[in-house]
Amino acid sequence: MAREAEHRGAKMQVDARLVGGAVILLALLAFVGQNREEVPFTFLFLQFTAPLWLMLAGTVVLALLVGFLAGRRSRRPKR
Template sequence: MSEPTGAEATGRRLGAGAVASLSGVGVLVVFIVQNTQDVRFHFLFLSFTWPMWLYTVVVAVFGALVWFGLGVLRRHRRRKERREERRG
């Protein structure tokens, strides 16, 4: 038999989160490639035109930052609770 190499040797595999993230990025890239027209935005007193792909990237990055930030807050809260349980 041959020796396992790469991910098999260390026992690492792609988790469900990684597969979902890669799938999401793939769908996002397809969406960006298919939507190259310009769109006009009106917000309060602002009015501007952006390419749809740029708007999509900005919204996706903003959403990812919010999602990441919520995870950081959750981990901080749980860590704080565990610290209080050890002291109490």
């Protein structure tokens, strides 16, 4: 009986992850749908237009990359 309850608990956890993933996916799709307009981008000598959602996604990716690299560097042992 205890094993059945344990098995059901594990199944509930998988279902909760699936539901959480679906909610996040729907939120991302709504975000993309609401931010499709083209916006101008200027940085130094670069000038172009791109969808707002793409510009924001690129900014998030760059921020995560910088955070990852900064965290990786600070974990090195000091001599």
